[in-house]
Amino acid sequence: MAFPANGFRAAVVTFPGSNCDRDMAAALEAVSGQPAVRVWHGDADLPERLDLIALPGGFSYGDYLRSGAMAAMSPIMRAVAAAAARGVPVLGVCNGFQVLTEARLLPGALMRNADQRFICRTVTLKVENTSSLFTNGFAAGESLRIPVAHHDGNYFADAETLDRLEGEGRIAFRYAETCNGSARDIAGVLSDNGRILGMMPHPERAIEPAAVASLGGADGRRLFENILSALASA
Numbered sequence: 001m002a003f004p005a006n007g008f009r010a011a012v013v014t015f016p017g018s019n020c021d022r023d024m025a026a027a028l029e030a031v032s033g034q035p036a037v038r039v040w041h042g043d044a045d046l047p048e049r050l051d052l053i054a055l056p057g058g059f060s061y062g063d064y065l066r067s068g069a070m071a072a073m074s075p076i077m078r079a080v081a082a083a084a085a086r087g088v089p090v091l092g093v094c095n096g097f098q099v100l101t102e103a104r105l106l107p108g109a110l111m112r113n114a115d116q117r118f119i120c121r122t123v124t125l126k127v128e129n130t131s132s133l134f135t136n137g138f139a140a141g142e143s144l145r146i147p148v149a150h151h152d153g154n155y156f157a158d159a160e161t162l163d164r165l166e167g168e169g170r171i172a173f174r175y176a177e178t179c180n181g182s183a184r185d186i187a188g189v190l191s192d193n194g195r196i197l198g199m200m201p202h203p204e205r206a207i208e209p210a211a212v213a214s215l216g217g218a219d220g221r222r223l224f225e226n227i228l229s230a231l232a233s234a
């Protein structure tokens, strides 16, 4: 994929208990051809000139207190918030989504799944937003097959916030069938400027075209391709 002179530069943050950071870095490298910079939660600063910050899945701080609550207080999250305020795109997947809500970079909260069980399977998502840098290559209403693996994926926000998110086109994805009890079947939400995406499903586990559907398929790859093509044409 063509990309401007300096090449695509993404950072992947690792918290104690992250377990999808390597997969996220591998996915970014597979799609962009550029190695991702690995950043530790205790770092005070991010590398310069980033095109994307990825907060990966996992069980940061053992999910103690609430999933993502302690990671949201990590030194690196001050730098992430500052970069996001400058418009640097941020992708939070699963635990990364939990961290983004706990850090108040996205509205709402991820509660325990409605049936109290850990859910680990590939689900069908319906694409709702097609204008953000993460979703621009999808068709409205398109179905994607992406794996989920979480016990705290039950998205909650008050009715007024949910109405606002819907009115502003900030629901990125919905579950095609009920998954974890999420309000209005929300699987992913965008920030008001569309440059922060939090989603429970794992696109980095669905990037290998050769993989059969039971290994995740390749629909997640398209999300990373969307980011690259949006940035390349910006």
Ligand SMILES: NC(=O)CC[C@H](N)C(=O)O
Pocket (backbone or CB within 6 Å): 020, 056, 057, 058, 059, 060, 063, 067, 093, 094, 095, 096, 149, 150, 151, 152, 153
């Ligand atoms: N795969 C993950 O990121 C797990 C997220 C989270 N700790 C949960 O189980 O809810």
